[in-house]
Each structure stands twice: as structure tokens, then as C-alpha cells.
Amino acid sequence: xxxxxxxxxxxxxxxxxxxxxxxxxxxxxxxxxxxxxxxxxxxxxxxxxxxxxxxxxxxxxxxxxxxxxxxxxxxxxxxxxxxxxxxxxxxxxxxxxxxxxxxxxxxxxxxxxxxxxxxxxxxxxxxxxxxxxxxxxxxxxxxxxxxxxxxxxxxxxxxxxxxxxxxxxxxxxxxxxxxxxxxxxxxxxxxxxxxxxxxxxxxxxxxxxxxxxxxxxxxxxxxxxxxxxxxxxxxxxxxxxxxxxxxxxxxxxxxxxxxxxxxxxxxxxxxxxxxxxxxxxxxxxxxxxxxxxxxxxxxxxxxxxxxxxxxxxxxxxxxxxxxxxxxxxxxxxx
Amino acid sequence: xxxxxxxxxxxxxxxxxxxxxxxxxxxxxxxxxxxxxxxxxxxxxxxxxxxxxxxxxxxxxxxxxxxxxxxxxxxxxxxxxxxxxxxxxxxxxxxxxxxxxxxxxxxxxxxxxxxxxxxxxxxxxxxxxxxxxxxxxxxxxxxxxxxxxxxxxxxxxxxxxxxxxxxxxxxxxxxxxxxxxxxxxxxxxxxxxxxxxxxxxxxxxxxxxxxxxxxxxxxxxxxxxxxxx
Numbered sequence: 001x002x003x004x005x006x007x008x009x010x011x012x013x014x015x016x017x018x019x020x021x022x023x024x025x026x027x028x029x030x031x032x033x034x035x036x037x038x039x040x041x042x043x044x045x046x047x048x049x050x051x052x053x054x055x056x057x058x059x060x061x062x063x064x065x066x067x068x069x070x071x072x073x074x075x076x077x078x079x080x081x082x083x084x085x086x087x088x089x090x091x092x093x094x095x096x097x098x099x100x101x102x103x104x105x106x107x108x109x110x111x112x113x114x115x116x117x118x119x120x121x122x123x124x125x126x127x128x129x130x131x132x133x134x135x136x137x138x139x140x141x142x143x144x145x146x147x148x149x150x151x152x153x154x155x156x157x158x159x160x161x162x163x164x165x166x167x168x169x170x171x172x173x174x175x176x177x178x179x180x181x182x183x184x185x186x187x188x189x190x191x192x193x194x195x196x197x198x199x200x201x202x203x204x205x206x207x208x209x210x211x212x213x214x215x216x217x218x219x220x221x222x223x224x225x226x227x228x229x230x231x232x233x234x235x236x237x238x239x240x241x242x243x244x245x246x247x248x249x250x251x252x253x254x255x256x257x258x259x260x261x262x263x264x265x266x267x268x269x270x271x272x273x274x275x276x277x278x279x280x281x282x283x284x285x286x287x288x289x290x291x292x293x294x295x296x297x298x299x300x301x302x303x304x305x306x307x308x309x310x311x312x313x314x315x316x317x318x319x320x321x322x323x324x325x326x327x328x329x330x331x332x333x334x
Numbered sequence: 335x336x337x338x339x340x341x342x343x344x345x346x347x348x349x350x351x352x353x354x355x356x357x358x359x360x361x362x363x364x365x366x367x368x369x370x371x372x373x374x375x376x377x378x379x380x381x382x383x384x385x386x387x388x389x390x391x392x393x394x395x396x397x398x399x400x401x402x403x404x405x406x407x408x409x410x411x412x413x414x415x416x417x418x419x420x421x422x423x424x425x426x427x428x429x430x431x432x433x434x435x436x437x438x439x440x441x442x443x444x445x446x447x448x449x450x451x452x453x454x455x456x457x458x459x460x461x462x463x464x465x466x467x468x469x470x471x472x473x474x475x476x477x478x479x480x481x482x483x484x485x486x487x488x489x490x491x492x493x494x495x496x497x498x499x500x501x502x503x504x505x506x507x508x509x510x511x512x513x514x515x516x517x518x519x520x521x522x523x524x525x526x527x528x529x530x531x532x533x534x535x536x537x538x539x540x541x542x543x544x545x546x547x548x549x550x551x552x553x554x555x556x557x558x559x560x561x562x563x
Contacts, residue, residue, distance in 0.1 A: 020455065022456070047459075048432055048463070056494070060494045061489075061490065064493050115504065115506060119507070123509075150489055158478055159474055163475060165480065173479070176483055177479045177483050180482065180487070181486075223477050226477075227478055227479075230479070230482075231482065
């Protein structure tokens with residue numbers, strides 16, 4: 001293929017590439033080669049361009065785009081965690097398979113090695129990280145090239161920091177993400193994501209709200225909806241979703257419905273009980289895998305009521321109301 | 335000895351990443367040295383020294399920083415060989431976004447950060463566009479979507495690079511990066527090797543110390559903006 005001879009009108013993404021190199025396209029009925037050849041030596045030097053490397057880059061870019069648009073997604077049905085050892089070299093007795101639609105929690109004190117576990121998963125560790133762990137995808141050793149693939153990135157990460165630095169409205173922001181992913185109908189997808197985010201957020205926002213003025217809860221809701229529907233990564237790592245302003249149950253349901261594998265570092269009892277298992281980290285190693293028991297789940301009803309109560313009190317405060325006298329406010333029916 | 339050029343805008347996190355990556359390299363018994371290039375002042379060499387990493391610093395002062403780099407890099411390589419390091423890393427800031435210290439056949443790394451704005455990948459020239467490895471930092475400060483958009487913008491201008499997210503503060507990704515640092519070829523000298531791209535041409539009267547403004551003081555390589563368009 002000679003990408004430099006493709007007509008820009010028929011392959012509009014070539015325009016993005018050319019603009020990325022500071023080239024101006026006046027007439028779209030042309031090719032990269034024609035635009036390039038019209039430049040003087042001086043202009044090329046100013047733009048930092050050389051024919052050979054430029055066209056090589058363009059061909060690489062077009063190849064990537066074509067692969068991406070043909071790609072039906074990176075099918076991951078399960079990941080398997082094979083134990084290595086902790087910081088003292090004690091072996092981890094673990095062989096844990098996590099299927100799509102499943103939520104697994106990770107618990108352990110700060111500095112115990114949670115991040116390393118998450119990093120091992122992201123890196124598709126093959127006994128070649130400091131923990132000696134191994135990761136299988138769909139029961140098999142994954143191809144090492146996946147480690148550096150942006151399109152087939154295994155893991156999307158929702159961290160506690162969900163700040164936005166771009167000066168865009170919620171709609172423009174999501175649309176930009178959709179476009180970078182080459183989805184077919186970005187406008188429609190964007191509207192759907194904002195609608196879903198509003199179902200999660202306590203207070204709704206409009207598409208033209210600047211992302212920088214979203215509240216903490218709204219930002220988290222938008223990011224979770226965006227990750228569920230726009231991120232290609234089949235595994236979602238969540239680093240403790242904070243309490244305020246978001247329906248956590250709905251948020252988890254959304255991710256699970258989209259068949260994500262959810263790994264969540266949390267010490268919040270409600271979130272922890274949403275997981276089918278808990279991985280306990282100690283001294284840099286997996287000390288134990290605990291299955292959530294029915295007995296534990298029994299307390300979930302009570303915890304939810306407590307949570308609702310707190311939420312109600314928060315809303316009372318938000319709307320300028322007064323809290324009930326203490327005894328009365330803490331009576332919960334189970 | 336292996337040699338790697340690391341460059342990137344000021345405050346993008348080059349030094350933090352190199353420090354964390356050297357930790358990971360040392361754990362695997364690979365002795366690493368650093369040459370730090372800067373313009374006016376830097377204390378980064380002290381950070382390296384504190385960790386017992388052999389380091390040299392070069393300040394370009396009144397000279398163009400990248401011209402200074404290229405006129406000293408061979409001596410740096412010889413210094414590294416004498417120090418007996420297995421790997422030498424050069425660190426330099428790409429101040430005008432047009433320069434690039436990258437050398438053909440030598441692993442070239444560019445560091446940029448998520449906070450610099452979505453259009454930044456377009457604005458950086460050969461330093462980013464000709465790098466073999468692009469490291470994106472400060473991902474913990476922005477959202478997942480922003481990380482994805484930013485990375486795809488980088489990919490648009492450098493489709494063949496290996497693009498990685500690395501965190502200089504937590505060290506996330508530095509172990510993984512260290513596996514790439516050992517990939518290059520052993521060299522004994524850079525003599526005869528080529529820069530990946532020419533540097534901006536210099537030598538006008540201002541290069542030679544002229545300070546007065548106006549046509550009659552401008553000589554040498556002078557070009558005028560078109561104010562009519």
C-alpha cells in the first residue's frame with residue numbers, strides 16, 4: 001500500500017495525520033504526496049520533516065487505522081492470576097481465574113503491594129516482574145506484543161483522581177474520546193454516555209456543562225460511564241470509589257453489564273461485598289483469597305440501609321433542611 | 335556500553351522516571367550512569383549522586399542547548415565507558431520543541447506529560463516524532479478518558495513508537511520501562527553516527543552577541559515574517 005497516494009477525501013483520517021505535522025490542506029481532493037511535494041526545502045526544514053521518515057510514518061499510521069476499524073475488539077473472557085512470591089520470597093498459593101462480568105476486590109494496607117498486583121496484570125506478567133507472578137488471558141499465555149499495544153490495552157484505570165484538565169464541555173469531551181476510538185456514530189454514543197452518567201450521579205448535569213465544573217460525583221459518574229462504553233480495555237481497575245454523589249451499585253452494574261472484569265481496591269464494606277472474592281495482600285504478596293460468604297452478604301441489607309440513611313442526611317443538609325434528633329435518625333428497620 | 339537519549343519538555347518528569355528506572359535496572363545488576371544537559375542551572379545531578387549513580391552535568395549557558403549537546407556527546411560516551419557503566423543515559427530538555435538529540439541506531443526516548451494539553455503532540459517536532467519510545471507521565475492526575483485521548487494523539491504523530499504510561503512519583507511502569515532500556519546495541523563510540531534530524535540553522539548577528547534591534551543590525555541568517563497575509 002502507498003498511503004501517500006491515497007485521496008484525502010476518501011480517507012479523511014489522513015488529514016489528522018498531516019495536520020499533526022503542521023501541514024495545511026487547502027483542497028481535500030488531493031494526496032499526501034502532492035501536498036508534500038508542493039513544499040519547498042525551507043518549509044520542510046522548518047516543519048522538521050524528511051520525506052523518507054514522514055511517508056514511513058504515514059504508512060504505519062494508515063495501517064494502524066485500518067486494523068483498528070476492522071478490529072472487532074479484543075475478546076477477553078477471563079484472566080488468570082498465577083501466584084509468584086511475596087517480598088520475603090514466600091510463595092503465593094494462588095491460581096485464580098476471573099471471568100468477565102465478575103467483580104473481585106483487593107484489600108490490604110497502604111504499601112502492601114496492591115499497586116504491584118495491578119501493574120502485574122497490566123503488564124501481563126510472565127514470571128518476569130519482581131513478584132514472579134504470571135497472568136493468562138483466556139487461559140493462555142498472551143502474546144508479549146500486547147504489552148505495548150494502545151488499541152489492545154488490557155486495563156483501564158479509574159483512580160481516585162478524576163480531574164479534568166481539558167477546557168471542554170462534557171459533550172465535546174466524550175465526543176473527542178469517541179472520535180479517537182473511531183466509533184461509528186460518535187454523537188449518538190456521546191448522548192448515551194451522558195444519559196447513563198446522569199443515572200449514576202446524584203445531581204444531573206447537561207451536555208454543555210464544562211468538564212472542569214463537574215462536581216466530584218458527576219466527574220466520577222461520567223468517567224465510569226465513559227469507561228463502560230468507550231474504553232476498549234476489558235479489565236477495569238478501580239482504586240476506591242469515594243462515597244459521595246454516586247450510586248455505587250448502579251456504577252458496578254453498568255461495568256459488569258458491559259462484560260468488564262472489575263478489580264477494585266477498596267475497604268468500603270458495601271463495595272467489598274459486591275465482589276465475589278477478596279484478594280488479601282500482605283508483605284507484597286497474595287496472602288489469601290476469601291470468597292464472599294452468604295453470611296457476610298446477610299449484613300449487606302443492613303449496610304445498604306445505613307448507607308441510604310447517610311445519603312438521606314446528606315441530601316437534607318444539601319437542601320438546607322435540619323437533621324432529626326439523634327435517636328430518631330438512627331433507627332433502621334431491617 | 336549501551337547509550338540512550340532521553341529528552342522532553344521541562345518538568346515533564348524525565349529525572350524522576352530515570353531515577354526510578356535506574357532502581358529497577360540496578361536490581362537486575364545493570365550499572366547505569368547519567369549525563370544531564372541543561373541550560374542555566376540544575377540540581378538534578380545531586381539527586382543522581384545521592385543514589386550513588388555516576389553523573390556528569392553540562393550547562394550550555396549562552397550556547398544553543400542542543401548544539402552544545404551534540405558537540406559534547408561523544409566525550410560523554412567516553413566518560414561513561416571509563417566509569418565502567420553498562421548503560422549511559424543522557425537527559426536533555428527540548429526547549430524549543432524543534433530540536434532533538436536523538437541519534438540514528440541509538441534508542442531514543444521522549445517524555446511528555448498529560449497536563450501539557452491535547453494539542454501538544456502536534457507542536458513537538460522531531461524530538462517526539464522521531465522517538466522510539468514515548469513515555470507519557472502524570473497519568474494519575476487526569477481521567478482515564480483523557481489518558482486515552484492524549485495517547486491516541488501521540489500515536490497519530492508517531493505511529494511506530496512504543497508508547498507507555500509511566501509515573502515518576504510512584505514508579506508505576508518503571509520496571510516495565512527498564513526492560514526496554516537494555517534493548518539497544520553495545521557501542522564504543524558515536525563517531526560517524528548521524529543525528530536523526532538536523533538542528534535549526536543558526537548564525538545571525540544575534541548569535542554573535544548583537545543586542546540592538548532593527549534592520550541595520552541584522553545580518554546572516556535572517557528571515558522575515560509575512561505580515562500581509
